[in-house]
Amino acid sequence: MANSRSGDSMLERFVRILDSFDAGRPSMSVATLARRADVPLATAYRLVDEMTRHELLSKEPSGEVRLGLRLWELANRSSPALDLRQAAMPFLEDIQSVVRQHTQLAILKDDDVLVIERLSRLGSVVNQAKVAGRMPVHRTAMGMVLLAFSPNYVQESYLARHPEAVAMVDPVTFDARRQLAGIRNQGYASFDGRVDTDTTGLAVPVLGRAGHAIAAIGVVLPLGLENLQSIVPVLMAGARGISRTVGELPQ
Known part of the structure:
Protein backbone atom coordinates (compact mmCIF):
# COMPACT_ATOMS: atom_id res chain seq x y z
CA MET A 1 0.00 0.00 0.00
CA ALA A 75 -8.64 -16.06 13.27
CA ASN A 76 -10.57 -19.26 13.99
CA ARG A 77 -10.15 -20.77 10.55
CA SER A 78 -6.48 -21.53 10.92
CA SER A 79 -3.70 -20.31 13.19
CA PRO A 80 -0.93 -21.84 15.31
CA ALA A 81 -2.75 -20.68 18.45
CA LEU A 82 -5.95 -22.38 17.28
CA ASP A 83 -4.14 -25.66 16.61
CA LEU A 84 -2.51 -25.51 20.03
CA ARG A 85 -5.80 -24.66 21.74
CA GLN A 86 -7.61 -27.56 20.06
CA ALA A 87 -4.87 -29.99 21.04
CA ALA A 88 -4.86 -28.71 24.61
CA MET A 89 -8.59 -28.55 25.28
CA PRO A 90 -9.14 -32.18 26.44
CA PHE A 91 -6.23 -31.88 28.88
CA LEU A 92 -7.38 -28.48 30.14
CA GLU A 93 -10.83 -29.91 30.78
CA ASP A 94 -9.32 -32.79 32.75
CA ILE A 95 -7.28 -30.35 34.85
CA GLN A 96 -10.33 -28.13 35.36
CA SER A 97 -12.30 -31.10 36.69
CA VAL A 98 -9.63 -31.53 39.39
CA VAL A 99 -8.86 -27.94 40.42
CA ARG A 100 -12.41 -26.58 39.99
CA GLN A 101 -11.05 -23.05 39.71
CA HIS A 102 -9.42 -21.28 36.74
CA THR A 103 -7.40 -23.26 34.21
CA GLN A 104 -5.70 -21.42 31.36
CA LEU A 105 -3.33 -21.84 28.44
CA ALA A 106 -0.90 -19.12 27.38
CA ILE A 107 2.04 -18.44 25.11
CA LEU A 108 4.87 -15.91 25.14
CA LYS A 109 4.16 -13.13 22.67
CA ASP A 110 6.63 -10.26 22.40
CA ASP A 111 7.09 -9.14 26.01
CA ASP A 112 3.72 -10.37 27.23
CA VAL A 113 1.82 -13.47 28.23
CA LEU A 114 -0.93 -14.02 25.66
CA VAL A 115 -3.84 -16.07 27.02
CA ILE A 116 -5.36 -18.31 24.34
CA GLU A 117 -7.80 -20.29 26.48
CA ARG A 118 -9.37 -20.05 29.94
CA LEU A 119 -11.78 -22.41 31.67
CA SER A 120 -13.58 -21.23 34.81
CA ARG A 121 -16.54 -22.16 36.96
CA LEU A 122 -19.04 -20.22 39.02
CA GLY A 123 -17.63 -19.27 42.40
CA SER A 124 -13.98 -19.33 41.32
CA VAL A 125 -11.55 -16.82 42.79
CA VAL A 126 -10.89 -13.52 41.05
CA ASN A 127 -8.75 -13.80 37.92
CA GLN A 128 -7.40 -10.97 35.77
CA ALA A 129 -6.58 -13.15 32.75
CA LYS A 130 -8.88 -12.98 29.72
CA VAL A 131 -8.82 -14.94 26.47
CA ALA A 132 -6.86 -12.94 23.87
CA GLY A 133 -5.72 -10.68 26.68
CA ARG A 134 -2.13 -9.95 27.63
CA MET A 135 -0.38 -9.79 30.98
CA PRO A 136 3.17 -8.79 32.01
CA VAL A 137 5.53 -11.75 32.00
CA HIS A 138 7.11 -11.08 35.40
CA ARG A 139 3.79 -10.63 37.21
CA THR A 140 2.38 -14.07 36.46
CA ALA A 141 3.34 -17.68 37.16
CA MET A 142 2.62 -18.51 33.51
CA GLY A 143 4.91 -15.73 32.34
CA MET A 144 7.75 -16.75 34.63
CA VAL A 145 7.56 -20.41 33.66
CA LEU A 146 7.50 -19.44 29.97
CA LEU A 147 10.54 -17.22 30.49
CA ALA A 148 12.38 -19.80 32.61
CA PHE A 149 12.00 -22.42 29.90
CA SER A 150 12.93 -20.07 27.05
CA PRO A 151 16.41 -19.94 25.48
CA ASN A 152 18.94 -17.96 27.50
CA TYR A 153 19.07 -15.13 24.95
CA VAL A 154 15.29 -14.62 25.31
CA GLN A 155 15.66 -14.32 29.09
CA GLU A 156 18.57 -11.91 28.88
CA SER A 157 16.83 -9.77 26.29
CA TYR A 158 13.67 -9.55 28.38
CA LEU A 159 15.50 -8.64 31.59
CA ALA A 160 17.53 -6.00 29.74
CA ARG A 161 14.35 -4.38 28.40
CA HIS A 162 12.52 -4.62 31.73
CA PRO A 163 14.76 -3.64 34.65
CA GLU A 164 11.61 -3.28 36.77
CA ALA A 165 11.08 -7.02 36.37
CA VAL A 166 14.23 -7.79 38.35
CA ALA A 167 12.93 -6.04 41.48
CA MET A 168 9.49 -7.56 41.02
CA VAL A 169 10.80 -11.10 40.59
CA ASP A 170 13.31 -11.04 43.45
CA PRO A 171 12.95 -7.94 45.67
CA VAL A 172 15.52 -9.23 48.18
CA THR A 173 18.62 -10.08 46.16
CA PHE A 174 17.58 -8.66 42.77
CA ASP A 175 18.78 -11.91 41.23
CA ALA A 176 16.04 -12.74 38.72
CA ARG A 177 18.29 -15.19 36.90
CA ARG A 178 18.64 -17.31 40.04
CA GLN A 179 14.87 -17.46 40.45
CA LEU A 180 14.41 -18.43 36.80
CA ALA A 181 16.99 -21.20 37.30
CA GLY A 182 15.05 -22.37 40.36
CA ILE A 183 11.85 -22.57 38.33
CA ARG A 184 13.65 -24.66 35.70
CA ASN A 185 15.01 -27.01 38.37
CA GLN A 186 11.66 -27.62 40.06
CA GLY A 187 9.70 -27.65 36.80
CA TYR A 188 6.97 -25.19 37.77
CA ALA A 189 6.34 -21.64 39.02
CA SER A 190 4.16 -20.67 41.96
CA PHE A 191 3.50 -17.16 43.28
CA ASP A 192 1.21 -15.92 46.04
CA GLY A 193 -0.64 -12.65 45.64
CA ARG A 194 1.42 -11.34 42.76
CA VAL A 195 -1.61 -10.33 40.67
CA ASP A 196 -4.42 -10.52 43.24
CA THR A 197 -3.68 -10.64 46.96
CA ASP A 198 -6.05 -13.53 47.70
CA THR A 199 -4.88 -15.92 44.99
CA THR A 200 -1.99 -18.20 44.10
CA GLY A 201 -0.82 -18.65 40.52
CA LEU A 202 0.65 -22.05 39.62
CA ALA A 203 2.01 -22.91 36.16
CA VAL A 204 4.01 -25.52 34.29
CA PRO A 205 5.56 -25.39 30.81
CA VAL A 206 4.39 -27.28 27.75
CA LEU A 207 7.74 -28.27 26.30
CA GLY A 208 8.79 -28.70 22.69
CA ARG A 209 11.39 -31.08 21.30
CA ALA A 210 14.25 -28.73 22.16
CA GLY A 211 13.14 -28.56 25.79
CA HIS A 212 11.89 -25.00 25.48
CA ALA A 213 8.38 -23.87 26.40
CA ILE A 214 5.89 -23.66 23.53
CA ALA A 215 3.11 -22.76 25.96
CA ALA A 216 2.21 -22.79 29.64
CA ILE A 217 -0.68 -24.26 31.60
CA GLY A 218 -1.65 -22.16 34.59
CA VAL A 219 -4.23 -22.35 37.36
CA VAL A 220 -5.42 -19.59 39.68
CA LEU A 221 -6.29 -20.91 43.13
CA PRO A 222 -7.35 -19.56 46.52
CA LEU A 223 -4.41 -18.35 48.59
CA GLY A 224 -3.29 -20.87 51.22
CA LEU A 225 -4.71 -23.96 49.50
CA GLU A 226 -3.44 -26.95 51.48
CA ASN A 227 -3.11 -29.44 48.63
CA LEU A 228 -1.25 -27.10 46.27
CA GLN A 229 1.67 -29.48 45.69
CA SER A 230 -0.69 -32.29 44.71
CA ILE A 231 -1.89 -30.21 41.76
CA VAL A 232 1.59 -29.92 40.21
CA PRO A 233 1.68 -33.55 38.89
CA VAL A 234 -1.79 -33.03 37.39
CA LEU A 235 -0.55 -29.99 35.48
CA MET A 236 2.62 -31.75 34.39
CA ALA A 237 0.66 -34.74 33.08
CA GLY A 238 -1.57 -32.40 31.10
CA ALA A 239 1.42 -30.52 29.70
CA ARG A 240 3.06 -33.75 28.58
CA GLY A 241 -0.17 -34.85 26.94
CA ILE A 242 -0.36 -31.60 24.98
CA SER A 243 3.26 -31.96 23.87
CA ARG A 244 2.56 -35.47 22.66
CA THR A 245 -0.62 -34.42 20.81
CA VAL A 246 1.06 -31.61 18.91
CA GLY A 247 4.09 -33.77 18.11
CA GLU A 248 6.46 -31.79 20.30
CA LEU A 249 7.24 -34.31 23.03
CA PRO A 250 10.86 -33.67 24.15
CA GLN A 251 13.33 -36.45 23.47
Missing part, protein backbone atom coordinates in the same frame (compact mmCIF):
# COMPACT_ATOMS: atom_id res chain seq x y z
CA ALA A 2 1.14 3.53 -0.71
CA ASN A 3 2.77 5.48 2.08
CA SER A 4 1.07 8.50 3.61
CA ARG A 5 2.68 11.91 3.90
CA SER A 6 3.90 10.94 7.37
CA GLY A 7 5.76 7.96 5.90
CA ASP A 8 3.68 5.14 7.35
CA SER A 9 1.74 2.88 5.04
CA MET A 10 -2.01 2.38 5.05
CA LEU A 11 -1.38 -1.18 6.20
CA GLU A 12 0.50 0.15 9.24
CA ARG A 13 -2.42 2.46 10.01
CA PHE A 14 -4.85 -0.40 9.52
CA VAL A 15 -2.94 -2.52 12.05
CA ARG A 16 -2.74 0.34 14.56
CA ILE A 17 -6.51 0.79 14.34
CA LEU A 18 -7.11 -2.88 15.09
CA ASP A 19 -4.53 -2.81 17.87
CA SER A 20 -6.26 0.12 19.57
CA PHE A 21 -9.02 -2.12 20.91
CA ASP A 22 -8.41 -4.05 24.12
CA ALA A 23 -10.29 -5.44 27.08
CA GLY A 24 -10.41 -1.99 28.68
CA ARG A 25 -11.66 -0.27 25.53
CA PRO A 26 -13.69 -2.76 23.46
CA SER A 27 -15.52 0.09 21.71
CA MET A 28 -14.89 3.78 21.16
CA SER A 29 -15.74 6.77 19.03
CA VAL A 30 -13.91 7.33 15.77
CA ALA A 31 -12.26 10.40 17.26
CA THR A 32 -10.90 8.38 20.17
CA LEU A 33 -9.82 5.64 17.79
CA ALA A 34 -7.98 8.15 15.61
CA ARG A 35 -6.13 9.46 18.64
CA ARG A 36 -5.21 6.01 20.00
CA ALA A 37 -4.08 4.79 16.57
CA ASP A 38 -2.23 8.04 15.77
CA VAL A 39 -4.17 8.43 12.52
CA PRO A 40 -5.56 11.72 11.14
CA LEU A 41 -9.26 12.02 11.90
CA ALA A 42 -10.34 12.23 8.26
CA THR A 43 -8.27 9.16 7.43
CA ALA A 44 -9.71 7.33 10.43
CA TYR A 45 -13.28 7.97 9.25
CA ARG A 46 -12.42 6.69 5.78
CA LEU A 47 -10.64 3.57 7.04
CA VAL A 48 -13.42 2.83 9.55
CA ASP A 49 -16.00 3.02 6.75
CA GLU A 50 -13.97 0.65 4.58
CA MET A 51 -13.29 -1.77 7.40
CA THR A 52 -16.94 -1.73 8.42
CA ARG A 53 -18.00 -2.62 4.88
CA HIS A 54 -15.70 -5.64 5.08
CA GLU A 55 -17.03 -6.50 8.57
CA LEU A 56 -13.60 -6.09 10.15
CA LEU A 57 -15.16 -3.40 12.34
CA SER A 58 -18.77 -2.90 13.34
CA LYS A 59 -20.67 0.25 14.30
CA GLU A 60 -22.98 0.42 17.27
CA PRO A 61 -26.18 2.53 17.37
CA SER A 62 -24.30 5.02 19.56
CA GLY A 63 -21.82 5.61 16.73
CA GLU A 64 -18.97 3.87 18.50
CA VAL A 65 -17.03 1.17 16.67
CA ARG A 66 -15.69 -2.20 17.80
CA LEU A 67 -13.93 -5.17 16.24
CA GLY A 68 -16.10 -7.05 13.76
CA LEU A 69 -17.07 -10.70 13.76
CA ARG A 70 -15.18 -11.36 10.54
CA LEU A 71 -11.90 -10.98 12.41
CA TRP A 72 -13.01 -13.72 14.78
CA GLU A 73 -14.00 -15.89 11.80
CA LEU A 74 -10.64 -15.45 10.09
Whole structure:
Protein backbone atom coordinates (compact mmCIF):
# COMPACT_ATOMS: atom_id res chain seq x y z
CA MET A 1 0.00 0.00 0.00
CA ALA A 2 1.14 3.53 -0.71
CA ASN A 3 2.77 5.48 2.08
CA SER A 4 1.07 8.50 3.61
CA ARG A 5 2.68 11.91 3.90
CA SER A 6 3.90 10.94 7.37
CA GLY A 7 5.76 7.96 5.90
CA ASP A 8 3.68 5.14 7.35
CA SER A 9 1.74 2.88 5.04
CA MET A 10 -2.01 2.38 5.05
CA LEU A 11 -1.38 -1.18 6.20
CA GLU A 12 0.50 0.15 9.24
CA ARG A 13 -2.42 2.46 10.01
CA PHE A 14 -4.85 -0.40 9.52
CA VAL A 15 -2.94 -2.52 12.05
CA ARG A 16 -2.74 0.34 14.56
CA ILE A 17 -6.51 0.79 14.34
CA LEU A 18 -7.11 -2.88 15.09
CA ASP A 19 -4.53 -2.81 17.87
CA SER A 20 -6.26 0.12 19.57
CA PHE A 21 -9.02 -2.12 20.91
CA ASP A 22 -8.41 -4.05 24.12
CA ALA A 23 -10.29 -5.44 27.08
CA GLY A 24 -10.41 -1.99 28.68
CA ARG A 25 -11.66 -0.27 25.53
CA PRO A 26 -13.69 -2.76 23.46
CA SER A 27 -15.52 0.09 21.71
CA MET A 28 -14.89 3.78 21.16
CA SER A 29 -15.74 6.77 19.03
CA VAL A 30 -13.91 7.33 15.77
CA ALA A 31 -12.26 10.40 17.26
CA THR A 32 -10.90 8.38 20.17
CA LEU A 33 -9.82 5.64 17.79
CA ALA A 34 -7.98 8.15 15.61
CA ARG A 35 -6.13 9.46 18.64
CA ARG A 36 -5.21 6.01 20.00
CA ALA A 37 -4.08 4.79 16.57
CA ASP A 38 -2.23 8.04 15.77
CA VAL A 39 -4.17 8.43 12.52
CA PRO A 40 -5.56 11.72 11.14
CA LEU A 41 -9.26 12.02 11.90
CA ALA A 42 -10.34 12.23 8.26
CA THR A 43 -8.27 9.16 7.43
CA ALA A 44 -9.71 7.33 10.43
CA TYR A 45 -13.28 7.97 9.25
CA ARG A 46 -12.42 6.69 5.78
CA LEU A 47 -10.64 3.57 7.04
CA VAL A 48 -13.42 2.83 9.55
CA ASP A 49 -16.00 3.02 6.75
CA GLU A 50 -13.97 0.65 4.58
CA MET A 51 -13.29 -1.77 7.40
CA THR A 52 -16.94 -1.73 8.42
CA ARG A 53 -18.00 -2.62 4.88
CA HIS A 54 -15.70 -5.64 5.08
CA GLU A 55 -17.03 -6.50 8.57
CA LEU A 56 -13.60 -6.09 10.15
CA LEU A 57 -15.16 -3.40 12.34
CA SER A 58 -18.77 -2.90 13.34
CA LYS A 59 -20.67 0.25 14.30
CA GLU A 60 -22.98 0.42 17.27
CA PRO A 61 -26.18 2.53 17.37
CA SER A 62 -24.30 5.02 19.56
CA GLY A 63 -21.82 5.61 16.73
CA GLU A 64 -18.97 3.87 18.50
CA VAL A 65 -17.03 1.17 16.67
CA ARG A 66 -15.69 -2.20 17.80
CA LEU A 67 -13.93 -5.17 16.24
CA GLY A 68 -16.10 -7.05 13.76
CA LEU A 69 -17.07 -10.70 13.76
CA ARG A 70 -15.18 -11.36 10.54
CA LEU A 71 -11.90 -10.98 12.41
CA TRP A 72 -13.01 -13.72 14.78
CA GLU A 73 -14.00 -15.89 11.80
CA LEU A 74 -10.64 -15.45 10.09
CA ALA A 75 -8.64 -16.06 13.27
CA ASN A 76 -10.57 -19.26 13.99
CA ARG A 77 -10.15 -20.77 10.55
CA SER A 78 -6.48 -21.53 10.92
CA SER A 79 -3.70 -20.31 13.19
CA PRO A 80 -0.93 -21.84 15.31
CA ALA A 81 -2.75 -20.68 18.45
CA LEU A 82 -5.95 -22.38 17.28
CA ASP A 83 -4.14 -25.66 16.61
CA LEU A 84 -2.51 -25.51 20.03
CA ARG A 85 -5.80 -24.66 21.74
CA GLN A 86 -7.61 -27.56 20.06
CA ALA A 87 -4.87 -29.99 21.04
CA ALA A 88 -4.86 -28.71 24.61
CA MET A 89 -8.59 -28.55 25.28
CA PRO A 90 -9.14 -32.18 26.44
CA PHE A 91 -6.23 -31.88 28.88
CA LEU A 92 -7.38 -28.48 30.14
CA GLU A 93 -10.83 -29.91 30.78
CA ASP A 94 -9.32 -32.79 32.75
CA ILE A 95 -7.28 -30.35 34.85
CA GLN A 96 -10.33 -28.13 35.36
CA SER A 97 -12.30 -31.10 36.69
CA VAL A 98 -9.63 -31.53 39.39
CA VAL A 99 -8.86 -27.94 40.42
CA ARG A 100 -12.41 -26.58 39.99
CA GLN A 101 -11.05 -23.05 39.71
CA HIS A 102 -9.42 -21.28 36.74
CA THR A 103 -7.40 -23.26 34.21
CA GLN A 104 -5.70 -21.42 31.36
CA LEU A 105 -3.33 -21.84 28.44
CA ALA A 106 -0.90 -19.12 27.38
CA ILE A 107 2.04 -18.44 25.11
CA LEU A 108 4.87 -15.91 25.14
CA LYS A 109 4.16 -13.13 22.67
CA ASP A 110 6.63 -10.26 22.40
CA ASP A 111 7.09 -9.14 26.01
CA ASP A 112 3.72 -10.37 27.23
CA VAL A 113 1.82 -13.47 28.23
CA LEU A 114 -0.93 -14.02 25.66
CA VAL A 115 -3.84 -16.07 27.02
CA ILE A 116 -5.36 -18.31 24.34
CA GLU A 117 -7.80 -20.29 26.48
CA ARG A 118 -9.37 -20.05 29.94
CA LEU A 119 -11.78 -22.41 31.67
CA SER A 120 -13.58 -21.23 34.81
CA ARG A 121 -16.54 -22.16 36.96
CA LEU A 122 -19.04 -20.22 39.02
CA GLY A 123 -17.63 -19.27 42.40
CA SER A 124 -13.98 -19.33 41.32
CA VAL A 125 -11.55 -16.82 42.79
CA VAL A 126 -10.89 -13.52 41.05
CA ASN A 127 -8.75 -13.80 37.92
CA GLN A 128 -7.40 -10.97 35.77
CA ALA A 129 -6.58 -13.15 32.75
CA LYS A 130 -8.88 -12.98 29.72
CA VAL A 131 -8.82 -14.94 26.47
CA ALA A 132 -6.86 -12.94 23.87
CA GLY A 133 -5.72 -10.68 26.68
CA ARG A 134 -2.13 -9.95 27.63
CA MET A 135 -0.38 -9.79 30.98
CA PRO A 136 3.17 -8.79 32.01
CA VAL A 137 5.53 -11.75 32.00
CA HIS A 138 7.11 -11.08 35.40
CA ARG A 139 3.79 -10.63 37.21
CA THR A 140 2.38 -14.07 36.46
CA ALA A 141 3.34 -17.68 37.16
CA MET A 142 2.62 -18.51 33.51
CA GLY A 143 4.91 -15.73 32.34
CA MET A 144 7.75 -16.75 34.63
CA VAL A 145 7.56 -20.41 33.66
CA LEU A 146 7.50 -19.44 29.97
CA LEU A 147 10.54 -17.22 30.49
CA ALA A 148 12.38 -19.80 32.61
CA PHE A 149 12.00 -22.42 29.90
CA SER A 150 12.93 -20.07 27.05
CA PRO A 151 16.41 -19.94 25.48
CA ASN A 152 18.94 -17.96 27.50
CA TYR A 153 19.07 -15.13 24.95
CA VAL A 154 15.29 -14.62 25.31
CA GLN A 155 15.66 -14.32 29.09
CA GLU A 156 18.57 -11.91 28.88
CA SER A 157 16.83 -9.77 26.29
CA TYR A 158 13.67 -9.55 28.38
CA LEU A 159 15.50 -8.64 31.59
CA ALA A 160 17.53 -6.00 29.74
CA ARG A 161 14.35 -4.38 28.40
CA HIS A 162 12.52 -4.62 31.73
CA PRO A 163 14.76 -3.64 34.65
CA GLU A 164 11.61 -3.28 36.77
CA ALA A 165 11.08 -7.02 36.37
CA VAL A 166 14.23 -7.79 38.35
CA ALA A 167 12.93 -6.04 41.48
CA MET A 168 9.49 -7.56 41.02
CA VAL A 169 10.80 -11.10 40.59
CA ASP A 170 13.31 -11.04 43.45
CA PRO A 171 12.95 -7.94 45.67
CA VAL A 172 15.52 -9.23 48.18
CA THR A 173 18.62 -10.08 46.16
CA PHE A 174 17.58 -8.66 42.77
CA ASP A 175 18.78 -11.91 41.23
CA ALA A 176 16.04 -12.74 38.72
CA ARG A 177 18.29 -15.19 36.90
CA ARG A 178 18.64 -17.31 40.04
CA GLN A 179 14.87 -17.46 40.45
CA LEU A 180 14.41 -18.43 36.80
CA ALA A 181 16.99 -21.20 37.30
CA GLY A 182 15.05 -22.37 40.36
CA ILE A 183 11.85 -22.57 38.33
CA ARG A 184 13.65 -24.66 35.70
CA ASN A 185 15.01 -27.01 38.37
CA GLN A 186 11.66 -27.62 40.06
CA GLY A 187 9.70 -27.65 36.80
CA TYR A 188 6.97 -25.19 37.77
CA ALA A 189 6.34 -21.64 39.02
CA SER A 190 4.16 -20.67 41.96
CA PHE A 191 3.50 -17.16 43.28
CA ASP A 192 1.21 -15.92 46.04
CA GLY A 193 -0.64 -12.65 45.64
CA ARG A 194 1.42 -11.34 42.76
CA VAL A 195 -1.61 -10.33 40.67
CA ASP A 196 -4.42 -10.52 43.24
CA THR A 197 -3.68 -10.64 46.96
CA ASP A 198 -6.05 -13.53 47.70
CA THR A 199 -4.88 -15.92 44.99
CA THR A 200 -1.99 -18.20 44.10
CA GLY A 201 -0.82 -18.65 40.52
CA LEU A 202 0.65 -22.05 39.62
CA ALA A 203 2.01 -22.91 36.16
CA VAL A 204 4.01 -25.52 34.29
CA PRO A 205 5.56 -25.39 30.81
CA VAL A 206 4.39 -27.28 27.75
CA LEU A 207 7.74 -28.27 26.30
CA GLY A 208 8.79 -28.70 22.69
CA ARG A 209 11.39 -31.08 21.30
CA ALA A 210 14.25 -28.73 22.16
CA GLY A 211 13.14 -28.56 25.79
CA HIS A 212 11.89 -25.00 25.48
CA ALA A 213 8.38 -23.87 26.40
CA ILE A 214 5.89 -23.66 23.53
CA ALA A 215 3.11 -22.76 25.96
CA ALA A 216 2.21 -22.79 29.64
CA ILE A 217 -0.68 -24.26 31.60
CA GLY A 218 -1.65 -22.16 34.59
CA VAL A 219 -4.23 -22.35 37.36
CA VAL A 220 -5.42 -19.59 39.68
CA LEU A 221 -6.29 -20.91 43.13
CA PRO A 222 -7.35 -19.56 46.52
CA LEU A 223 -4.41 -18.35 48.59
CA GLY A 224 -3.29 -20.87 51.22
CA LEU A 225 -4.71 -23.96 49.50
CA GLU A 226 -3.44 -26.95 51.48
CA ASN A 227 -3.11 -29.44 48.63
CA LEU A 228 -1.25 -27.10 46.27
CA GLN A 229 1.67 -29.48 45.69
CA SER A 230 -0.69 -32.29 44.71
CA ILE A 231 -1.89 -30.21 41.76
CA VAL A 232 1.59 -29.92 40.21
CA PRO A 233 1.68 -33.55 38.89
CA VAL A 234 -1.79 -33.03 37.39
CA LEU A 235 -0.55 -29.99 35.48
CA MET A 236 2.62 -31.75 34.39
CA ALA A 237 0.66 -34.74 33.08
CA GLY A 238 -1.57 -32.40 31.10
CA ALA A 239 1.42 -30.52 29.70
CA ARG A 240 3.06 -33.75 28.58
CA GLY A 241 -0.17 -34.85 26.94
CA ILE A 242 -0.36 -31.60 24.98
CA SER A 243 3.26 -31.96 23.87
CA ARG A 244 2.56 -35.47 22.66
CA THR A 245 -0.62 -34.42 20.81
CA VAL A 246 1.06 -31.61 18.91
CA GLY A 247 4.09 -33.77 18.11
CA GLU A 248 6.46 -31.79 20.30
CA LEU A 249 7.24 -34.31 23.03
CA PRO A 250 10.86 -33.67 24.15
CA GLN A 251 13.33 -36.45 23.47
